[in-house]
Amino acid sequence: MPAIKVTDLKKVFKSKRKEAGMLGSLRSLTHPEYKTIEAVCGLSFEMEAGELLGFIGPNGAGKSTTIKILTGILFPTGGDASVLGYTPWRDRHKLAYQIGTVFGQRPQLWYHLPAIDTFTLFGKIYELDELVLKRRIGFLAETFEIGDLLEIPVRKLSLGQRMRCETAASLLHSPKLLLLDEPSIGLDVVAKQRIRDAIREMSKLENVGVLLTSHDAGDLEALCRRVIIINHGQIVYHDKVSNLKRKYLTSKLVEVRYAAEVNQDFQIYGMETLKVGRYGVKLRFDTKNTSVDLVMSRLSEKGSLVDITISDPPLEEVIARIYEEAA
Amino acid sequence: MLKRELTFLFALWRANLQGAMEFRVSFLLQIFGMVANNLLYFAFWPVFFSHFDDIHGWTLNDMLIVMAIVSFSWGIMTFLFGNFNFISEVIANGRLDYYLSLPRPVLTHLLASRSNVSGLGDIAFGVVAYLLSGQFQPEQILRLLFGVCISGTILLFFMTLVHSLTFWVGNATELGNLGVNALLTFSLYPITIFDNTARFFLIIFVPALLVGSVPAQFVKAFSWQGLVQLSLGALVLTALAITVFTRGLRRYESGSAIQVEV
Incomplete structure (x- = not known):
């Protein structure tokens, strides 16, 4: 027997709509409008x-x-x-x-x-x-x-x-x-x-x-x-x-901060540069082709590191890719 | 089953008290502050009755019994079931999640999850007021205990009923404030100033007379009418409040507000 079995689960909330400002508040008092929000649709x-x-x-x-x-x-x-x-x-x-x-x-x-x-x-x-x-x-x-x-x-x-x-x-x-x-x-x-x-x-x-x-x-x-x-x-x-x-989780994001100012045409082989600031850079690399070790050594070759964060791409990006593929 | 729930309630009350005692000065200030507050409120009546003998037969002694009953019942309820005045807030902010995720009766758990230590001040004041009233016959003391239980039950479930309307109206906090003010204000007036229409209203719609004057009359002299009025009032209100709250749970919408404390 499964621990959880969910069949066609639905949850709808009714939510009041109100235009911005005092007039909107008064209108919502006399003529309230509601919209239904389908929070869960047939899971x-x-x-x-x-x-x-x-x-x-x-x-x-x-x-x-x-x-x-x-x-x-x-x-x-x-x-x-x-x-x-x-x-x-x-x-x-x-x-x-x-x-x-x-x-x-x-x-x-x-x-x-x-x-x-x-x-x-x-x-x-x-x-x-x-x-x-x-x-x-x-x-x-x-x-x-x-x-x-x-x-x-x-x-x-x-x-x-x-x-x-x-x-x-x-x-x-x-x-x-x-x-x-x-x-x-x-x-x-x-x-x-x-x-x-x-x-x-x-x-x-x-x-x-x-x-x-x-x-x-x-x-x-x-x-x-x-x-x-x-x-x-x-x-x-x-x-x-x-x-x-x-x-889908084939890439990682790297945010790195250097002790000295960075070159505005900052590039590293095997990595995509997303944003260059005065001291910091945001990059993306493909985990299939480039290892984290390699990324670390290439980044430290560019200067003295103050801070570094490696994270997954946001889920919104993953979902967008799933939708793109389905389409 | 009763033993199981009582064990749980005692554990909850102990935790409430431990939480309150974390702040020693605030703990003592709340108790003594409430005694002083009640004394100031009551000071009006001795002055009043020094100029007038009675209000349609209602004397200072009757006022002392009313004060004793209302202070006792309010004190006990706010100390043991202090969340009764915050039910709307808990529902509207989606904080019922906590109570619904634990294996205990939701309403009991919710009500008993807060202890207002100022209630201990009310209880202390109630004792003083009763001692001054001089009603020391054993049967009067038994009737006082009965009256306090009924008064407290009505207070608790009237407020539960009003606050449970939050499930339908979105937020009944202000309605709750209105309800508690009306209930307490009218419960502390002599019953003899109200005509029959007002008495009917103050028994059926805002049962203030069942919280103060009717139990006070019952303490002074036994009457079948008083016993039936009080018992029936408490039973009907309890059943109604529990039904409305339980039905309301089906409409509960939770929420995503970030909560930083319990």
Whole structure:
């Protein structure tokens, strides 16, 4: 039985339209106009138990709405979904014992209390035996490297530290499935890596299925075997991550900053120059033909490096290429 | 099942209290500030009754019982279920996600997730007001406890009902403020100043009399009418508020607002 089975899922929101300015506000008061927004339009997919599935798309694609329907937070407008054998919006209570959720923009840890106090409260919420809870906290503290953070009020933690505690909190009751909605949002590269490592470790150790939404292709590469890309509430790509990488994530962007001013006709063999500033340059290179090592050595030959960032192309670009190919 | 929910509620209240005690000065200021606030409010009545004997039979002693009941019930509810005045805000800002993703009854969890420590000041003031009223017969004390429970239940579920309209009207925060002001203001007036039409309105639409005067009369002297009015009022309002909130959940739209604290 699949862990998640979604069939023709739909969610429509009604939204008020208003023209700009005071006159628009008055008109909207007397003659309100509404438009319907199709956040999710007939999604169908399956996810196996213990699988790590990436669910990515640009902002407003319908990722969070789908996750919220799958956790029972939102009622769908149409279609069907089964999560671990439960219909989320009907069996929300029972399902909540089996799944863990992390919403990157919605903390669940109590802001003014140390994380350990929220963990204790969650122990009561999930009705965990005190000894079991204590052992579990010890295990998660080790996996997520949060042992020395547990007694510090959450408001005093960095975003990366807090997100590690948030993710650990969602695993306290040993869920079979973890639904992560933008867990790496706002994190720096190191913090992202630590979260990804801990999630991968937990999935391996306890066979926890992970459905991850993100608009960062890096999350996907690091964690998932299969990917679904959605845009405007519809699936635009559904395949293995290895195939996506081979077909679409073939280039990387490099932003580099030098100690001295750079030449305005800055060029490096095998790289496309996108933008040249006074001290910085933005370039693109094809990962099939050029290795990161080679890029680094060629860039450092040009002068003394102050800062360098290597990233994936934005998802919007990948989606545009998928559409182009389909057309 | 009841034991399970009570264990959860006690854990939640303990966390609320721990959160409040993180800021020691603010914690104490809120309690003593509320006692001072209630004293200033009540100071009007001894002055008033030093010039007039009663208002259509309503005396200073009756006012003391009303103050005791309203302060007790308001204090207990704001301390134990302090989110009742913030339900609209939570719904409108999409913060119900947190409660909906955990395996506990949503409304109970939501209501009990905030403790206003100023409620402890109200409770302390209620004790003083009741001691001054001199109603110490055991049956009067039992009726006081019953009256406080009913008054608190009506207060809690009237506000839950008003705020739950957010699911339909978008944001009922101001409506909630209006509701709580009307409820508290009219609950602290003597019942004898209202004619039958006003009494009907203040029992059915804004049940202020069921929060203050009717339980106060019931404490002073038992009556079947008072018992039925109070019990029926609390039952109907509880059922109505829970139904409206539960139906409203189907219309919940969440949101994408970034939240920085719980």
